Amino acid sequence: MTRHDVFDQPVTLSDAHAVAEWNAMCLAFLAHGAATPVHLGKLLEAAPEYAAGHAVKGLFYALLGRRETLAEATSACAKALRLPRGNTREQALVTALQAMLARSPSRAIVALEGVLSQTPSDTLLMKLSHALRFVIGDAPGMRASVERSLPAHSQDHAGRGFLLGCHAFALEETGDYAAAARAGRAALAATPNDAWGLHAVAHVHDMTGDAPGGLEWLTGREAAWQQCNNFRFHVWWHKALMLLDLGRLDEALALYDAEIRSEKTDDYRDISNATSLLSRLQLEGVDIGHRWEELADLAEHRTEDGCLIFADLHYLLALTGDGRDAAIARMLARLSRDAERAGDEVDARMAVPGLAAARGLEHFGEGEYSAAFTHLVAARPAMQGAGGSHAQRDVFERMTIDAGIRAGRLREAEQILASRTIARGGYEDGYAAARQQLIAHAATIACPDSAGA
Structure with a gap:
């Protein structure tokens, strides 16, 4: 017997x-709700x-990006393959999972988009495609996917609000900030x-250098993210970035x-929130105290994971922050092996940009700023191919600029700083203003005669 779900898509389920x-699982997933695994x-x-x-x-397990969760994903796939595949949509979910386990998120996206092209009102498949494109940093594809689905989501469609939230994020990541805020x-x-939609607006405030507006946007709307799974930590991270900018x-x-970091999880997304914020604070001269130790203890157990370069680079931030030389060496050795093999999409990203970025972080941690x-x-x-958002990857941009300043390579650092501002639509934030002053001051010291001319 075929029934239809909350998005009016066929499901081969006979039990109401x-x-x-x-339905409850789909809606909770779209809301990043903690109840998703319960349903x-x-x-x-x-x-x-x-x-x-x-x-x-x-x-869901594959998207968690850790070796042990991939084992769970493999087990789930084996069970699915032993069962009747169902309709075209349901078959596409199995195919997408197989592609993810083959370390090919691009093929997983193709499987989902093949069905979406025929049924663009399928909000679940839209969100899964959105999530996978986020992992590989495909912002233009993310936007195109959502915009193909928009006409099929009428005002009374159960997934319309969530689709608009995805559209907002895709618009922000492709630089259309005013439209992103409206969406x-x-x-x-x-x-x-x-x-997700609420956090997309927070991204707009980050990218446009409007920390006061961002704080105003988040304040009083905590209920929108308190029901979330660990995604709620990420929204708090955005608020911390605004405080940092001010x-x-x-x-x-x-x-x-x-x-x-109220919960000491080893989810790579939580560790990325933590390490990137501590790195930013440390760049501003804040004493981090013991906080690196807890993160480095977790990261030491992840040197062989090799699931996502985005995760690996954030593990390295923890390891370099706490000076774990042996673990850093293991991580770089494994990255080098992956880069040499480059047998799949994940390996390719370990090679580029992964290996150069990792070596840069290692040198930065050792105070070798020119090499970094x-x-x-x-x-x-x-x-961009490392995945994540512009705001998340900005920690590496800041470390690049700061390495250049500390190495005395002021002109090059200034050029990257200017490029960063252009990429943000010409909006300048507190970091850019402070680094411009640093560069100007350093140039005055280096060339006092020309500075006074």
């Missing part, structure tokens, strides 16, 4: 209770022979628990302790 749990578990209890349920479980606000008005460094560090600058500059043109 199972359909209700599928998924109930779905699989009610319909253990539902291949698509196992496939979605596998995709994000519309998303939250339509669906008050759309944390020079409220003690408040940013206090938010790190109270919210961002050289390697980070070499990685810079391909850093």
Whole structure:
């Protein structure tokens, strides 16, 4: 018996209770809700022979980007393959999972988009494609995918608010900041628990250097992200970035302790929030104290993961922050092996931009700033492919610029700083203003006669 889900898509589920749990799972996933695995578990209890349920479980595990979660994804895929595949949509979920396990997110996206081209009102597949494109840094593809789905999401479509939130983020990542802010606000008005849309507007404030406006936007809207899984830590991270930009460094560090790292998880996304914020604070001269130690303890166990270069680079921030030389050497050796093999998409990103970026971080941690600058500059043109957002990758941009300043390579650092501002639509933030002053001061010291001319 075929029923239809909350997005009016066919599901080969005969049990109405199972359909209700599928619907609840889909809506929770779109909201980054903590209840997502709860509903998924109930779905699989009610319909253990539902291949698509196992496939979605596998995709969720694959997106966690850790070696042990890939083992769970592999197990889920094996179960799905032993069961009837269902309809075209359900078959595509299994195919996408197989592609992810083959370390080819691009092929997973193709599988999902093949169905979306025929049923663009399928918000679940849209969000999965969106998530996978985020992992590989494909902002233009993310935007094109969402915009193909927009006409099929009428005002009364159950997924419209979540689609608008995805559109807001895609618009921001492709530099259309005014449209992104409008879409994000519309998303939250339509669906008050759309944390992704709310956070997309926070990204706009980051990219346009409007920290006061960003704080105003987030304040009083905490309910939109408090229901989230660990994504809520990321929204608090955005608030900390705004405090940092305003020079409220003690408040940013206090938010790190109270919210961002309130739970000592080893999820790479949580570690990336933590390491990138501590790195930014350290660049501003803040004493981090013991905080690197906890993160480095976790990162030491991840040197052989090799699931995502984005994760590996943030593990390296922790390792270099705490001076774990042996673990740094293991990470770089493994990256070198992956780069030499380059047998799949993940390996290719380990090679470029991964290896140069990792060497740059190693040298930065050792205080070898000219070498750090050289390697980070070499990685810079391909850093989009490391995945994540502009705001997340900006920690590497800042370290590149700071390495250049510390190495006395002022003209080159100034050029990258100017390029960073152009990439942000010409908007200057507190970091850019402070570094311009540093460069001007350093140039005066280096060439006092020309400075007075």
